[in-house]
Amino acid sequence: MLKISTVIMNNAEICFLSEDGEIEIVSLEAVSSKLKTNNILVCHAPYTAKKLGLKQLPRFDILELYAFIYPTKFAVPTINGIAKALGITPSNDIEEQAMLVHEIIEHLTNPTHLKSIKDIESILNFMAYQGQGWAWAPILLEQLGKQVSNISIKDLALWEKRPEWQDNLPPRGNYKNALNETAINDNLSLWLSSRSTRAEDRPQQRLYSQKIATAFKETNIGTNTHILLAEAGTGVGKSLGYLNPAWLWANQNDNQVWVSTYTKNLQKQLESELDGLIPRQQDEHDTLVIRKGRENYLCLLNLEEQVRTTQLAEKPNDRIAAGIMLRWMQETKDGDFSGSSFHGWLPTLLGYQQTLGLSDSRGECIYAACDHYKKCFIEHAVAKAKNAKIVLSNHALSMIQASIAVNPVELPSRYIFDEGHHLFDAADSTFASNLTLLEMLELRRWLLGAETGRKTRSRGLRKRLEGLIEDNSKAEDCVVAAIRAAHQLPNYQILSALKKGGHGERMNACETFFLSLRDHIKQQIHNNNAAQGLYGSECAPYPVPSSIIALALHAQNTLSDIRRHLLKLIDILLKKAEQERLNETPDATEINRLENLTTSLQRRCDNNLTPWISMLSQLETPPGQDFIDWFGIDRAEGKDSDVGMYRRWVDPMIPFASTLQSHAEGIAITSATLRDSQHENEGWETALEQTGARHFKDKGQTETFYTPSPFDYKSKSKIFIVNDLPKNNLSLLGKAYADLMIASGGGALGIFTAIQRLRSLHPQIETALTKANIPLYAQHVDDMDVGTLIDLFKDQQQSCLLGTDAVRDGVDVPGEALRMIIFERVPWPRPTILHKARRQHFGGRAYDERMTRLKLKQAYGRLIRSDQDRGVFIMLDTMFPSRLHDAFPDDVEIVKTSLADTIEQAEGFFNAD
Ligand code: SF4
Structure with a gap:
């Protein structure tokens, strides 16, 4: 048995287990005096x-050991979480949790299981680093009957053992097999009866499923896309309701449906919903595929470079991370960092660069020139998706794919957008243009590659073109000219001048433009913004001073130069691909490389260079009523971190509609909160506005459908508006949060409208909750991703969670673990320049109220997720206007009362049978 001191902690208690087996609950001061070395065992170092x-x-982290042995098996990052994953009975007592540690280690170091892990000896020897590296490595090797020894890089080339993917032709049948009512009903019955937990047969779900079939009617492309807006209350069974006709139609017609969500959580949930209901295969013939942006997947070339680099460097932590990532690469089926096979807590355990940083997030891929191309996770997902019947995508990717498609015929003709209330936000960022210093730095890095001596994975344009253009002097000239012009883009060194608030030496055209712009924005904010009450570090751009216009012209010339040379290069590469195709024996690899390169060059031109040039050239005149521009400075940790000009569509659903209309024949947009009303047949205007349905050519083709939630909200929930809490008294606000969370005995979610207030109140709330033995987790305070925080909150029914919008949107916690939601303020939209433009466009104060009601409706909807749930919704803002009461179900009583009475009534509600 490993003889070592162990420290186990949660947010409320610390338990110390000495190497001699003595156990005690200790204070923070007492445990610090006991820990003289880092030779201790913990969970999450x-x-x-x-x-x-x-x-x-600490040297021994049981979570690292778990991630190494079970790299793809879900576990909440606590002792109880690991115990549950291993089938060991967990305990709510922290002393008993400390005692579980040795049982867990015994399980994780079981020699029989260790021997079943392929190439384990090579990975462990790499991580052991001759005894100076990972503390667990010599122990695991000993269990295998081995000692630490040297290995060569060849032994670690485990990526070579991954299977190759095959290319496929997409399924494209004819659309003549229309769906009929009986088939839809029969298939839903079959699905409901074949689920392991037999689901209730609900009439609302059947009706909803029939209605979704509207999106699968025959139509004429480009003239009359069928659109269905379907609001179905929580508990109707939306997912199966829409997957049912989607699957039937795709299967009957040998065709494809894209089902798009906003959150990755829902993507995962849909995949598991369909598990066992439709035939699945592991290869390119799989019927169901999850598609995400490239930045979500492990790049094997990046992993290889990471392993090579850490093998040479004396950085034990990087080696540990590389070893655990090698294990994950061995076992994951899809290499998806945001999928169910990746531990969401690994980046905080091992470091961002060492985990998520191994994705292809910066467009560095060299495609077919890469040795791993035929084994690449990303390319595999793309190839599989071509052939799948159901593609689970996200809103951003669905829009991007549709807007960049070279051949629209290859795009899906049918879409289902779930979480339709988020379409507006997704379109807003997809069709945005950000002309900022950091974006331009990124373009320079993409064109020039790494310019420092440091080892980095940054490849640059020349490297990406290696072996393709050496015989073509015109292409060479284009590359030389583009690279020369790229030297006028901002360099990384300028960031230190930005942070310090000064100017750099020998600045180039773009650097001078951005830092002068920064000075101008600060002056404008100083002069005007206090009076106008604008939000943060932003100002309206018009009129722009002539000095900035002159500098903008230089920046514009640089960008135009680069764009001109890249467009010429694209032309040459496309012709070369065409010639290759005409060859008697065309080189498919070369054609693929040329096509991928031209796509990524074209994307840089279309998404960056063209809109930036247009923004700079129009500085003297506002962009017209469809767009809103502003200048802004981003700040991080009290310093300027980015500066630039931003352009948004006032209504981003206009480009959304025109992009989809070009190829989509049927679209169903669904959510539990599409309309701004609780009453049947009301509030559809908001849905038409927020989903873009009103911008499709033939609005007559839009149908609406509503079915209410089957839950009895009246008896299952209570709503309180506290009317005696003084506004702006932070100390009383913190106390109110703590008292309410204690009254609920945990299971409370505190939503803040400002990160700053969350951070400043967190210590006060945490101190009070610790005394009451209630663990508290907090977004923006605890160094963990939102998904992990929600998993921890869900796993510990007596814990509480603080967060902002992302937590509110990501929480889907049925049962006792979420029984109280507390809002500190009415979530009015922030008065930014962008918001002011939209407010004016969409109807003034009524628009603000619509948006706020929808947010409250969504938050309230998080409280009751199943018919067993009960919960309390509390608003601590005394300025809550009655115009917002429509956010809540009609029959639920809204009680305006004091904080003390709210606490008493909430306790009474929870204690009632
Ligand atoms: S093909 Fe691209 S993304 Fe895939 S492993 Fe190679 S470089 Fe990485």
Whole structure:
């Protein structure tokens, strides 16, 4: 047995287990005095070190060991979480949790299981680093009957063992097999009866499923896309309701449907909903495929470079991370960082660069020139998606794919957008243009590659073209000219001048433009914004001073130069691909490389260079009523971090509609909160506006459908508006949060409208909850991603969670773990320049109220997720206007009362049978 001191902690208690087996609950001060070295065992070393104020990371982290042995098996990052994953009985007592540690280690170091892991010896020897590296490595090797020894890089080339993917032709049958009512009903019955937890047969779900079939009627492309807006209350069974006709139609017609969501959580949920209901295969003939942006997947070339680099460098932590990532690469089926096979807590455990940083997030891919191309996770997902019947996508990717498609015939003709209330936000960012210093730095890095001596994965244009253009002097000239012009783009060194608030030496045209713009924005904010009450560090751009216009012209010339040379290069590459195709024995690899390169060059031109040039050239005249521009400065940790000009569509659903209309024949947009009303047949205007349905050519083709939730909200929930809490008294606000969370005995979610207030109140709330033995987790405070925080909150029914919008949108916690939602303020839209433009366009104050009601409706909807749930919704803002009451179900009583009475009534509600 491993003889070592163990420290187990949660947000409320710390337990110390000495190497001699003595156990005690200790204070923070007492545990610090016991820890003389880092030779201790913990669960989540960085989290523990931060909480305990340790200078060095503890050497033995049971979470690292778990991630190594079970890289793809879900576990919440706690002792109880690991115990549950291993089938060991968990305990709510922290002393018993400390005692579980040895049982867990015994399980994780079981020699029989270790021997079943392929190439484990090579990976462990790499991580052991001759005994100076990962503390667990020698122990695991000993269990295998081995000792630490040297290995060569060849032994670690485990990526070569991955299977190759095959290309496929997409399914494209004719659309003549229309759906009929009986088939839809029969298939839903079949699905409901074949689920392991037999679901209730609900008439609303059947009706909803029939209605979704509207999106699968025959139509004429480009003239009359069928659109269905379907609001179905929580508990109707939307997912199966729409997957049912989608699957039937795709299967009957050998065709494809894209089902798009906003959150990755829902994507995962849909995949598991269909598990066992439709025939699945592991290869390119799979019927169901999840598609995400490239930045979500592990790039094997990046992993290889990481392993090579860490093998040479004396950085034990990087080696540990590379070893665990090698294990994950071995076991994951899809290489998807945001999928169910990746531990969402690994980046905080091992470091961002060492985990998510191994994705192809910066467009560095060299496609067919890459040795791993035929084994690449990303390319595999793309190839599989061509052939799948159902593609689970996200809103952003669905829009991007549709807007960049070279051949619209290859795009899906039918879409279902779930979480339709988020379409507006997704379109807003997809069709945005950000002309900022950081964006231009990124373009320079993409064109020039790494310019420092440091080892980096940054490849640059020349490297990407290697082997393709050496015989073509015109192409060479284009590359030389584009690279020469790219030297006028901002360089990384300018960031230090930005942070310090000064100017750099020998600045180039673009650097001078951005730093002068920064000075101008600050002056404008100083002069005007206080009076206008504008939000943060932004100002209206018009009129622009002539000095900025002159600098903008230089920047514009640089960008136009680069664009001109890239467009010429695209032309040459396309012709070369065409010639290759005409060859008697065309080189498919070369054609593929040329096509991928031209696509990514074209994307840089279309998404960056063209809109930037247009923005700079129009600085003297506002962009017209469809767009809104502003200048802004981003700040991080009290310093300027980016500066630039931003352009948005006032109504981003206009480009959304025109992009989809070009190829989509049927679209169903669904959500539990599409309309701004609780009454049947009301509030559809908001849905038409927010989903873009009103911008499709033939609005007559839009149908609407509503079915209410089957839940009895009246008896299952209570709504309180506290009317005696003074506004702007932070100390009383913190106390109110703590008292309410204690009254609920945990299971409370505190939503803040400002990160700053969350951070400043967190210590006060945490101190009070710790005394009451209630663990507290907090977004923007705890160094963990939102998904992991929600998993922890869900797993510990007595815990509480603080967060902002992202937590509100990501929470789907049925049962006791979520029984109270507390809002500190009415979530009015922030008064930014962009918001002001939209407010004016969409109807003034009524628009603000619509948006706020929808947010409250969505938040309230998080409280009751199943017919067993009960919960309390509390608004601490005394300025809550009655115009917003429509956000809540009609029959639920809204009680305006004091904080003390709210606490008493809430306790009474929870204690009632
Ligand atoms: S093909 Fe591209 S994304 Fe895939 S492993 Fe190679 S470089 Fe990475």
